[in-house]
Amino acid sequence: MNAAKADLNKDLESLIRSGASNDLTAFIQDLPQVEVIRSISRLNHEDQTTLFALLDPPEAREVIASLPEPAAVQVVENLTPAQAGSIVEGLRGDKNADLLGHLAEADATAILDTLTPTKAQEIRRLMTYPPHSAGGLMITEFLSFPDHYTVRDVLEDLYLKGDAYSDYNIQYAYVVSSGTKKKLIGVLRLRDLLLALRGRNITEVMITQPIFVNVQEPAEFLKRLFDTHNFLGLPVVDVQGELVGVVTRASVERHMAKQSGQVLLKIGGIVGGEEFRTMPLARRSSRRLSWLSLNVVLNIIAASIIALYQDTLVQVIALAVFLPIISDMSGCSGNQAIAVSLRELTLGLINPRELRRVILKESAVGIVNGIALGALLAGVSILWKGNPFLGLVVGSAMALNTILSACLGGVIPLILKRRKIDPALASGPILTTVTDMCGFFLVLSLATLFLGRLT
């Protein structure tokens, strides 16, 4: 299988280098989607650029649209502005703004300059909305008709421009005011048009006072609306009440999925943007290292507690075995509580101010699990060294630190959220530093207290 994959990439490379445009387009069309993504992301920059210059523009667009965003950005970065422009122009309204938003400003401007002024202006406007808002998520391909239209006018328009609308989601059409400001005044359901007399004015058929959202509404708000109502799409209006786009249920769901994926990376310590193994080594390495360097410093601070108790440690060297265990287990207990808090925050089941509730709930779990883990560790240490006081020291330190970790892990994400610091990013390092320090302190100070009984 590895050999087959290698062949596939070699075939693609040789086709690119031969410059056979038609063969290349056919080859890409025949490949399963997942292989296209895999193969293209593994080409070197030069081959990528040549590939997109050779591919049929519609095929090139489809490929770009199917790549994960960071990969798509990387490809577009390496094309000439004219090549990039012809691809970007044909992408859906939300995708092209997303893509250009990730480029350096000079690159984005160069590409926009190759487009028609109207299209460029439209994309520029979309780029001003935050990606997490209704404005950032909406599409601009929607149907709207002025309020003086009749049902017949609408049907004729649909008939005449049917081809242009073929990609549109035309479950609904919108009725806007006829003036210069196209204010949203109603929603037309396609199925109501089917049943209406053709001579009637569309304002008689439309749903009045339609539900709409403002451009600046955040994705969570939209998610809740779609969760509780059966809409497929909602009209988006700007501050003047003018209809500017439609946000679909699917694009909100996709955005939330992307968010979860990014939380996953952040918790794993991949920060400063997504990482793919096709990225250059320097970028991957330096981003990871910035995170690791911070952690090593925090670790050194925590471990310096151990240095304060060197005399105790020399006399009861067995403690050195238990220090990493207590550090690691506290991390585990705390991370469980962090995971539950992050999840409850995402689902809106908890308010960031409810620290007391979380502490109550977590301390209950912490006490039960702390006693269990403490007893287990005490048992192991007594079996090993035959000294019940060693068991007492190690076991009670483990128990107390488990309770502390559960409570801290539960509240840290809430506190960070309130202070507008990303909880997925910062909760882990803060937790482990504090619980390590407390764990080391508990074991070693208890041991110092019982030193006579331990030696």
Place this chain on the structure above:
Amino acid sequence: MNAAKADLNKDLESLIRSGASNDLTAFIQDLPQVEVIRSISRLNHEDQTTLFALLDPPEAREVIASLPEPAAVQVVENLTPAQAGSIVEGLRGDKNADLLGHLAEADATAILDTLTPTKAQEIRRLMTYPPHSAGGLMITEFLSFPDHYTVRDVLEDLYLKGDAYSDYNIQYAYVVSSGTKKKLIGVLRLRDLLLALRGRNITEVMITQPIFVNVQEPAEFLKRLFDTHNFLGLPVVDVQGELVGVVTRASVERHMAKQSGQVLLKIGGIVGGEEFRTMPLARRSSRRLSWLSLNVVLNIIAASIIALYQDTLVQVIALAVFLPIISDMSGCSGNQAIAVSLRELTLGLINPRELRRVILKESAVGIVNGIALGALLAGVSILWKGNPFLGLVVGSAMALNTILSACLGGVIPLILKRRKIDPALASGPILTTVTDMCGFFLVLSLATLFLGRLT
């Protein structure tokens, strides 16, 4: 704000206990969705049951539909079968099967027995499909018409049953064969109906050879189809080619988001199902503990390496400070690689067999970051103790273990995926056990080697 929340829950409780059905329905309708979810999940079981008995059935259904799945299951578990039946009956086809699938079999049967045989049979059939398949994700509310219908017949049906269809997603209608087996033969776009002559047969207007999916196709396959095509929904057929449902883009996106959320919990060590703080203590505590117990055993095994080198440790007690640092930092480096692999697996950017590629890519990052972290730690130790050999031992152990962690973290998820073990669940514990053992061994065996220079 905490006080206001407490009041809100007290108001809800007193309304429930007063038994004022109308006031209660009005109260729930006035609350923002997010408060409804929060308040209801915090009621005790008895109050929850009374609440759903008192609420208007449509309102009760809407509330159940908006709760996160585990919370909804918990509520339904505590209702009488008749109460639960009246709620479940009105839920959308995919939601009711999902909900009943999470109950104990006896409970689900009791509820199904209260429904009409046809409805019960339909839900039973849906419950046979895995939740991750097209069958598990599809809705059964769709429009289909036999192939002898004319455009006029369809329009009349839409007109007459308009109200019954009001919740349907009727962007498309499906044309099926007239026999006993309703085989899918075409797709009708609503907008084509608008423009067609009313006397024509729908087979002349429909799209022939429509794209469809089989009930057993997994969610990833559907996700890729929706990513590369502009469909809003796809017809689902069973093994006999009969049309049984429609899977929408939105439900696939929602399913993928749910999956990511669950990966998040598993990585945090929340296993055996989702956890919410409203669940009983015994369940929360025992699930977390089963995970922690496994980890503490693995930790003890890893730390036993330290016990083998007690003589070295007593002579160079400073090493005890560095053991937890090396253990923790290797965990960090490895988790970064795990996060990238999990992400690349989810996005289909990597094949689980490509171990060599991952090792190459990760070892490059590991070497760069290992040297940097090793040098940092060596510097700190030399500053502290003034002994360059201590720096050499600590620094090179850190460097080597970082390279190892990055490679292991990269490949463990791939190996687990191939062996059909959930990589989100098992990668972390396996990684830390191995890297801890290697880290402790490296520091302590190098220290033993240079013992003369360290004391």
